[in-house]
């Protein structure tokens with residue numbers, strides 16, 4: 390069923406936090422929930438990752454959930470997402486193989502005994518699992534994939550239709566090689582959503598953890614020619630005050646770059 394937005398795409402930031410959800414009042418402006426971005430096009434609803442922000446996402450008749458990698462902060466929203474149980478919704482979860490296991494096997498490990506009482510397909514009768522291998526199509530959209538630099542591996546996604554493009558690249562440590570590959574992958578995109586977990590001050594202790602600094606991510610956005618870059622996957626220790634200071638410093642040099650806020654919506 391087509392939506393009423395014409396050719397516009399609606400991008401909703403349902404969760405922007407990395408690693409762990411947080412709740413105190415010091416986190417309310419940027420948000421508490423882990424990563425989930427909802428992309429609604431004319432014909433499709435696509436969720437990028439299924440962190441706890443998924444709880445606030447409305448499924449479409451056909452819904453596609455693209456998981457970059459199976460770390461818990463990107464999966465935990467599936468545990469209590471009520472839309473899974475709606476028999477009128479056809480939901481497909483996509484993820485590349487990890488540690489020799491495919492998408493269904495990985496999700497069965499987490500969502501099944503002893504970690505969870507029930508498998509997801511027992512809640513959602515129309516659920517399908519797809520193991521990603523390279524690029525693929527969702528309706529008229531092309532989804533391109535790129536292997537990123539993160540412990541255990543991660544898949545970055547570029548959703549495009551010839552007129553618009555969104556690139557989602559989180560949990561990526563931007564070594565010179567990784568930055569070059571990602572800059573090419575994200576070339577001239579309309580919106581780049583990128584990992585900006587680390588400040589320049591704390592990066593020395595956290596090299597090898599699989600995340601980018603704020604300035605590395607902003608520089609990537611500039612280098613690839615993204616019309617706008619939104620940084621996400623903030624450290625659970627970063628309060629609203631911390632993030633406001635970092636963002637205002639960043640925007641002096643990178644005016645086309647901002648920090649994601651839970652509840653933010655962009656129209657492309």
Ligand SMILES: [Zn+2]
Pocket residue numbers: 407408460462463560622
């Ligand atoms: Zn993560």
Ligand SMILES: [Zn+2]
Pocket residue numbers: 458460539560599
């Ligand atoms: Zn991760």
